[in-house]
Amino acid sequence: MYRKTAFALRDAFVAGKCTASQIAAYFLQRIQAFDRDLNAFLSVVADRVMERAEELDIRRAQGKPIGKLAGIPIAIKDNIHIKGEITTCASRFLSNYKAPFNATVIKLIEAEDGLIIGKTNLDEFAMGSSTENSAFQVTKNPWDLTRSPGGSSGGSAAVVGGRLAPLALGSDTGGSIRQPAAFTGTVGFKPTYGRVSRFGLVAFGSSLDQIGPFANSVRDIAMIMEVIGTYCKYDSTSLDIAPENYSDHLSAPLRGKRVGVPWKCLEDVLKGSEYDLFHQGLQVFKELGAHIIDVDLNKISYSIPMYYILSTAEASTNLARFDGVRYGKRSEDAHVIDEVYDLSRKEGFGKEVQRRIMLGTFVLSSGYQDAYYKKAQKVRTMLIREFREAFAKCDIVAIPTTPGSAFTINSIPDPLHMYFQDLYTVCANLAGLPAISLPICLDTDNLPHGIQLLGPQLADGRVLHFAHQFEKARGAHELVPPLCDREVS
């Protein structure tokens, strides 16, 4: 059953070939078997999922209408609120925080009978590219337990990669869905900014964040996007357009379509095997009849500085609310109000979070704001313009997802070095573009590699279309990590 796509699982459920309770129990067993090695889950809501599965079974038996995600277990990154459950954001600060409301995406998923199975590990407050910054546990890559699954949505990526659930939600501010997808051989999609509601997502970089799905096939991504990609009145940056039908627009051939590649900004960085693998990916498009053309996206080279100014600036204010006053862990040693702030934040936040808050505060501070924050916002305008011009010449842009494959845990202690993981992914967040990472193949170390496709704003359907055609031709999505490639009794 673990090899089934979410789409196929739902079909099986609807056809009566298996019950929702069976499906839920099956995946709970897999979690029990493999998660002690993977450490992908922070909490598993076994009772909740079994209850809802049973209720769903009763409804199906009664012939009542059932939802688009019926019977599908879904893991949720632990920075997205489920009402009544703890949302930790993988931080000591929120280790006891009970979410007082449901994120919009949760409401939408449960309204379509999705079975939420647990909360997954992440880098603390979504800050990181390896899931090593979690205050609680380090998640391992199912392809190689000595390696990172990427971050910050490493938990969700490992879950779907290891087939502990067919679908998962992550969040992507600078690549936090796509990079882990590339590392775990899964499909990870970041929608157009504003396509999916951020209400109930603990904010990191408000103008960059998007919630998005992990799956093992593009069709599954399309299915869940049709549910969560809709207008939300609780989010002022939510696109006021109707949900789109992606599933019906995946099959048209790509003959004559144009795939843009920004060769100039890749030439210095893309070397050796990475270069070869990327070319293999492009070859697939050529064989499908698409044309590869050169596009000018030079500002991508400035992505990292832009991102680390803008995201940290926004984060420094978004995380100011964690002060030990209204919720979260208040330091026991605080006797005056200043200590409540200083000690609670010192005890509650990990090093990377502290570093980014400091950086973000600095770039906004008086005397520096023009040179840093405003400068970065201007270069951002130029990047958006460049993409607009590029998309006048091509339908989709293809670039690698990551500069390399999954690195070993603890091998990148230098923060700046770690930031370079985001080299190719950040530009999509800066420009608000829909972007997907999908597996090309395994390399000689038996590690997955991904290719990334970007579309213009609002062209989520187009990105999924191209991705689906690539996947059909390539077949890499059927690869399962050997560790998890067995049934558990």
Added chain:
Amino acid sequence: MHHAYAKWQPIIGLEIHIQLKTRTKLFSRSPNRFGDEPNTNIDVINTGQPGALPVLNREAVEKAVLFGCAIKAKIAPFSRFDRKSYFYPDSPRNFQITQFDSPIIIGGVIVADVAGETREFGVHHAHLEDDAGMLKHFSGFAGVDYNRAGVPLLEVVSEPCMFSAKDATAYAMAVKTIAQYLDISDCNMEEGSFRIDTNVSVRPLGESTFRNKVEVKNMNSFTNMEMAIESEIARQVHAYQINPREDPKKIIKSETVRLDLEKKETVPMRFKEAAADYRYFPEPDLPPLILSQKFIDNIRQDMPELPHERFKRYVNELKLTEYNASILINEKELSDYFEEALRHCKNAASLCNWITVEFVGRLKESGIPLYRSEILAKQVASLVNFIEEKKITGRIAKQVADIMVRVQGKDPETIIRENPDFQPIHDTSAIEPFVDQALIENVQSLKDFKAGKDKAFNYLVGQVMKLSKGKASPDIVKELLMQKMQA
């Protein structure tokens, strides 16, 4: 006060925070209400829960635009919100959402009369921002109530264009009445829905640069504000006067003071820190406001009559005195009551007197204003009409008014009908005996009148009125008296 500082020019600016009376808060859909139990009007947004997002209240924007139109300001074609960062327990997010860079209202004029002269005071701008919660101090701890956190505020910032405490009061009173007339706020200073901070500096007459200004915060009444401003002016002038050779910037530093009600003077709170670094930057969770002319025009067309316009109408058309007109204007509900009564009665001056003096006076002790009592405006109008039509005398009217206050809701017609003592006497033959009696009892007055003293006539009229218990028609009394005295 002024002659002592004839050589010094005080310069005053006001920052007024007006709480808008919307149903819900500025960015949160929780109720906007005063006085409820702590933390009972909250939601995930106004308590700064992680994952919560702001959504702008249209009603607040409309009220702000209405105010802008009323003061003939420019409604900014582009405005947006900014985050203002600072840590304080009453702040649910440790940043306020305000408008620093591009406020919604630019410029504007407040017209107000000061000492009989019509003045125009400049407004620099007005912007929207959300209020903080309330911090309550106890012994050994403090408690935070977030009910107020997120309430919409319209902050109106004046130009530094006021030169005396009276200017400031006139300006502030005008802003308050405009806001009340537009029905955008309760403007209740005790409840905190109208808060004034003032900046005061002084300079020698003729000096063109501004000297350091001192901020006086949160005065809770107009009287206290005047006291605070005058105290601060005096303090600053005195400080400059006794240090004639020192650098002015060192004598009066930029600081914050408060009014000490016992000492009746301003005392320092603390040195104003080098402007705290609020790190303003555009609020990423809120798209900008690009209001169309149509949107603005739609709001402008609903503008009611403004206080100054009404004041001019009262003085120019209704011929009320400026004093009486301002008494009515400054309390909108009273003025509205007057307008209602005016629909039934033409004598504006008399109506004004009966409303502002006679009835208000009688109700003073009860503490309930006339417009909240059970006495209908129409009934007051009736009373005035009776006097006009000479159906009752002024004296009787006062007694009727007493009863109207005692038995609220009872109309004067019924009161008069029920009380025979109030029926006016028009019958000449009934009045004649009183006239005769008065003449007999006041022989000296008759002699005085014949000797040319006209005052004696009025005295005799009064005597006849007294004898008739005020019921005799004054015109008939005068006629009869004149007849008999000339006989």
Added chain:
Amino acid sequence: MTKLDRQTLEDVAQLCRINYSKQDKESLLVDLASILGYIKLLDEVDTEGIAPCDHVLETMQNVMRIDQVDETLQREVFLENSPSHVGGMVRVPPVIKF
């Protein structure tokens, strides 16, 4: 762009209430200096006449809602997460008046 010195670091830490131990201070200084050094790269870009990007979706504007009460938060639920509360209020140590 500027170098990060110890005083600036302390000022920034004061503003954002990040307290670090003495050992951490040195490594933080090094890390931040190296990050800021890399960010310098942006100086290369000529941004003369370019407007800052305030909103990534340029067409989004005038997002407003009607003035109506919606889901509120029950006080008990709110206070359940608070480290300390009294009389329905969140309790904090004494605060000097602002």
